[in-house]
Amino acid sequence: MTIITERTVLLTGASRGIGTFIARALAKEKATIVGISRSQDKLEQVSAEVRALGGRWIGIPYDISRLEGLPLLVQQITQTAGSIDILINNAGVELYGKFQDYSTNDLQLVLTINLLSAMELCRLVLPTMLRQKRGHIVNVASLAGKKGVPYDSIYSASKAGLLMWGDSLRQELACTGVKVSTICPGYVSQCGMLADTGVPAPILAGTSTPSDVSNAVIRAIKQNQVEVIVNQDVMTVGTTKLLIAMCQLFPLIGDAVYRWIGVPKLNQIRAENQMHAARKLSKKDQKLLQQLSEEYCEQESIFDDLRSGRRSSQHC
């Protein structure tokens, strides 16, 4: 059993969505929470809630995709809050789209935030945990890492990577006192990256609440649980496990079930919505570009006139 009370917990993705529920659950356990995310204002909001619940809070705005700065970040945290006892890799991003439409940047972004930063943070905190013969690494993965999800392939790959890395690491760390738990939520309602899309999950896929996920995190730490699947309504945890096992044994039947549930359709809609949002943005950019290019052309024609002597410098 890992104790949470008065332990220092590094929680990534603490500013919104599921992360805020995990922060509040840790606060109720009277932990010291070091919350990381990019937005300082949102971290400050969480700070007030955590303190009101009895937890200690240190919020640090940092972009974890900047892997090169993580050693300094961990060093600063250790100096301020003491050694990190529990690391919760919760930060994540999701980009929907057809695989051929993704840019190299998209691939790098999702894999770095969802997978590489978790690995790097773990690599940095592990030596102290091993010296102390105690510690806990919690990776918030997803059911999308158990069975690939169309139009969300980079995300699926990143979560599958998180699952397999955690599985390897757990075996490697057996008997060291350092534990590894992986949390696999299905679709989460109320808030978070799914709710933010405004497109509800297919009814048959099941959903859970952010509290279900944060409760699972606390339970996994306290009871040293290896892997926790979080899914409810319609699709219970038991049914979800059976479905995943079936998908492993018979992938094509799994594909058919996913189509029947409506998973590819949902992601196609989300991919289109994201594309439209991007188009809207690029229209704005196009207008600006048009304006800039008109100004540029006007200037160029003045220069041209000057060069050819059609216009005197006084015209300018």
Ligand SMILES: NC(=O)c1ccc[n+]([C@@H]2O[C@H](COP(=O)([O-])OP(=O)(O)OC[C@H]3O[C@@H](n4cnc5c(N)ncnc54)[C@H](OP(=O)(O)O)[C@@H]3O)[C@@H](O)[C@H]2O)c1
């Ligand atoms: N919601 C679901 O349905 C669902 C289902 C399964 C698994 N999950 C997993 O649960 C975790 C939390 O998801 P969520 O739904 O709560 O997502 P969310 O609402 O989009 O929140 C993501 C969190 O990650 C932080 N973050 C993103 N990029 C970051 C970066 N470069 N550096 C530092 N922080 C960064 C965000 O903060 P800033 O934007 O302020 O940086 C935010 O706090 C993710 O790992 C996700 O994959 C979610």
